[in-house]
Amino acid sequence: MRRVIILSAFTALSACQAAQQPPPTQVVYRFDDHRYLELIGFNCEGGLTYTDTKKNIHTVIYENSDRYRVYTKTFIHPSERYIVIPVYGESESLTISKDYGQTWEGARFSPGAGADPYGKRIPARKGRNGIDLVAGEADSPTYDDIVSFTVINDQGFMLTKWGDIYMSSKPFDAYDPEGHGGKWGKEYASWNSFAGPERWTIDSDRKNFQGIPNKVPAVKNYTGWDKMRCNPNLGLPASEQGK
Numbered sequence: 001m002r003r004v005i006i007l008s009a010f011t012a013l014s015a016c017q018a019a020q021q022p023p024p025t026q027v028v029y030r031f032d033d034h035r036y037l038e039l040i041g042f043n044c045e046g047g048l049t050y051t052d053t054k055k056n057i058h059t060v061i062y063e064n065s066d067r068y069r070v071y072t073k074t075f076i077h078p079s080e081r082y083i084v085i086p087v088y089g090e091s092e093s094l095t096i097s098k099d100y101g102q103t104w105e106g107a108r109f110s111p112g113a114g115a116d117p118y119g120k121r122i123p124a125r126k127g128r129n130g131i132d133l134v135a136g137e138a139d140s141p142t143y144d145d146i147v148s149f150t151v152i153n154d155q156g157f158m159l160t161k162w163g164d165i166y167m168s169s170k171p172f173d174a175y176d177p178e179g180h181g182g183k184w185g186k187e188y189a190s191w192n193s194f195a196g197p198e199r200w201t202i203d204s205d206r207k208n209f210q211g212i213p214n215k216v217p218a219v220k221n222y223t224g225w226d227k228m229r230c231n232p233n234l235g236l237p238a239s240e241q242g243k
Contacts, residue, residue: 024235028070031077031224035101037061037085044230045069048085050101057101061085070230074148078222082154082171082185089128091141091158098154098171098185107168107186109140115164115190122162141166150216156188157216165191165216169209 023046029037034054040047047064051057062068069088077083081100084107087093094107116122119136127133127142145160154171172184191214233241 021235023064026231026234028230029075029077029225029228031080033223035080037228039068039070039230040064041067042235044232050083050085050097052101055100059097059101059104061095061104070228071149072228073143073146074226075228076148076219076222076226077151077224078219079151079154082151082156082168084149084151084156084168086149089143091143091146094156094188096156096185105186107188109166110187110189114138114140115160115162115166115192117193122164148216150219152217152219154185156185158188159216165214167191167212170212172207 023041025038025040027036028039028044028048035050035052038049038051039045040049041064045067046062047060047066048062048068050059050061071086071088073086075086081098083097083101085095085104087095092109095104096107097104114136117136119134122135122138124135125133125138125142125144127138133142141158141160141164145162147159147161150157150159156168158166160166166188167190168186168188169184191212194209194212
């Protein structure tokens with residue numbers, strides 16, 4: 001009986017020690033040879049940090065408790081000053097930096113961001129958690145609608161399988177009392193909503209929403225990754241890998 005008790009205690013202690021193993025760290029995205037994202041956590045979710053070795057910047061974007069999940073769509077990001085971090089399973093959750101990764105804040109889809117408000121082109125579909133989306137009533141693209149996210153020239157471009165582009169404004173350094181530049185990079189809307197023939201969003205009158213391209217700009221000589229990469233088995237015991 002004594003030996004059984006000792007063995008049980010040893011097994012419990014070993015399990016406790018295994019559970020307390022620190023989460024693994026892995027590079028999940030490289031913008032270039034000196035800028036990258038690291039994920040700290042198991043199963044491709046956890047905390048996320050940004051590092052720029054040339055500028056000596058190392059910042060936390062998401063804490064471990066936030067359980068950030070790696071984005072799986074095509075992701076091309078040569079932009080350096082303006083940085084956008086999308087999230088797996090969500091199209092509307094964007095975290096951005098406008099100062100080379102030193103500070104971070106949220107961005108959102110502005111009201112009236114939908115590319116097809118009258119349901120003429122985009123059909124009814126399923127949203128997050130299987131919610132039915134009625135044609136013409138969904139202002140923003142779902143995660144399944146997304147084909148790619150490109151950030152270039154301090155501007156973000158989200159392309160959907162319907163051929164629509166949702167984008168941020170052009171950069172505008174100085175704050176304008178008339179409200180034409182204070183929110184650059186923080187609000188995303190479809191090209192149709194502010195530059196199409198039937199534009200309807202208030203952003204259409206902002207200076208940094210003029211001359212917006214209606215296609216994703218070409219990216220040349222890009223040395224970064226075109227997708228995030230993550231090993232879901234990293235740090236797991238062999239018995240838990242592949243589950």
